[in-house]
Amino acid sequence: xxxxxxxxxxxxxxxxxxxxxxxxxxxxxxxxxxxxxxxxxxxxxxxxxxxxxxxxxxxxxxxxxxxxxxxxxxxxxxxxxxxxxxxxxxxxxxxxxxxxxxxxxxxxxxxxxxxxxxxxxxxxxxxxxxxxxxxxxxxxxxxxxxxxxxxxxxxxxxxxxxxxxxxxxxxxxxxxxxxxxxxxxxxxxxxxxxxxxxxxxxxxxxxxxxxxxxxxxxxxxxxxxxxxxxxxxxxxxxxxxxxxxxxxxxxxxxxxxxxxxxxxxxxxxxxxxxxxxxxxxxxxxxxxxxxxxxxxxxxxxxxxx
Numbered sequence: 309x310x311x312x313x314x315x316x317x318x319x320x321x322x323x324x325x326x327x328x329x330x331x332x333x334x335x336x337x338x339x340x341x342x343x344x345x346x347x348x349x350x351x352x353x354x355x356x357x358x359x360x361x362x363x364x365x366x367x368x369x370x371x372x373x374x375x376x377x378x379x380x381x382x383x384x385x386x387x388x389x390x391x392x393x394x395x396x397x398x399x400x401x402x403x404x405x406x407x408x409x410x411x412x413x414x415x416x417x418x419x420x421x422x423x424x425x426x427x428x429x430x431x432x433x434x435x436x437x438x439x440x441x442x443x444x445x446x447x448x449x450x451x452x453x454x455x456x457x458x459x460x461x462x463x464x465x466x467x468x469x470x471x472x473x474x475x476x477x478x479x480x481x482x483x484x485x486x487x488x489x490x491x492x493x494x495x496x497x498x499x500x501x502x503x504x505x506x507x508x509x510x511x512x513x514x515x516x517x518x519x520x521x522x523x524x525x526x527x528x529x530x531x532x533x534x535x536x537x538x539x540x541x542x543x544x545x546x547x548x549x550x551x552x553x554x555x556x557x558x559x560x561x562x563x564x565x566x567x568x569x570x571x572x573x574x575x576x577x578x579x580x581x582x583x584x585x586x587x588x589x590x591x592x593x594x595x596x597x598x599x600x601x602x603x604x605x606x607x608x609x610x611x612x613x
Contacts, residue, residue, distance in 0.1 A: 314355050319381060321348035322360060326378050329367040337446075386584040405432050405590045408439035409454035410505075412533040412553045413577060417470060418454065425597050432590050440505060440532075445582050451591055452581045456505070459578050465586040467595055470552070470577040473570035474506075474513055477537075477554055477563045478546045490566040492517050499545030500527040501536050509548045516571045537563070 324334035325345060332342045353360050360374035370378060409418055414436065422434060442461075443450050459466045476495065483490045496519075500510050511524035527545065530536040533553045540547040541562055551570050557563045579598055581591050 318348045318352040321345045406435045406451045408450045411438040464580040466578040466580045472550045472573040475570040476567040492568045496522045501545045501547040502529045
């Protein structure tokens with residue numbers, strides 16, 4: 309006896325349209341045309357004998373029947389995807405794990421730990437790529453991404469990795485003419501260098517230091533930590549950088565941190581994967597390994613730098 313199940317293509321179009329509230333956005337995600345997505349949804353509605361969407365202004369909103377149907381089929385679609393990915397990976401703790409991380413965090417904090425993972429899981433090869441911000445896990449075929457934020461990503465399984473403490477740094481020559489030990493309030497006399505991914509970094513640090521009267525918004529902006537660091541080394545101004553990114557440079561004396569103690573950011577780094585893939589053996593192995601690392605436990609608590 310054949311099963312009364314609509315096509316997976318129609319269900320995928322329905323799920324993605326419900327996710328984005330837009331047939332055109334769903335079409336981009338599924339590499340289809342908008343008309344193809346609309347036809348699949350119309351066919352599914354005819355097959356089910358009910359309306360799944362109602363148009364509200366510029367958005368497609370689920371009807372009560374559509375919402376109920378989505379909640380019922382989504383776990384089944386997730387399970388189907390997970391089973392397929394597990395089979396494709398060999399069904400065991402083996403295969404290739406693609407890991408994405410911000411460049412400085414990846415090189416300074418994560419890559420040095422990977423030999424331990426390789427020793428524990430020799431059958432899992434790691435492809436490491438540089439990414440800042442949320443990737444497209446499906447399109448880029450990324451298994452785990454390191455993201456910076458509050459950890460509130462509803463579709464992701466997120467594991468805290470690392471806190472972040474920010475401290476002002478500059479070249480020794482920049483403050484040599486002061487003739488005394490620099491104080492935090494001296495920052496008003498220097499150019500503040502900003503990082504694009506931390507737009508409120510200076511404002512938050514100054515407020516936490518009781519220096520809200522200093523303008524923390526103006527100044528040159530740099531895309532990456534390393535760019536801001538090089539600008540500080542060159543004497544262009546004072547950069548606000550995370551302590552993990554400057555350990556070597558402080559040790560060699562290329563930069564100094566004379567304006568006060570590091571201050572903790574309210575955000576953290578997280579190792580994230582789509583919830584539908586969290587049980588994939590290679591991903592589960594990597595996440596379990598992270599939890600076992602004493603170094604990571606200390607970093608997550610902000611004890612180590």
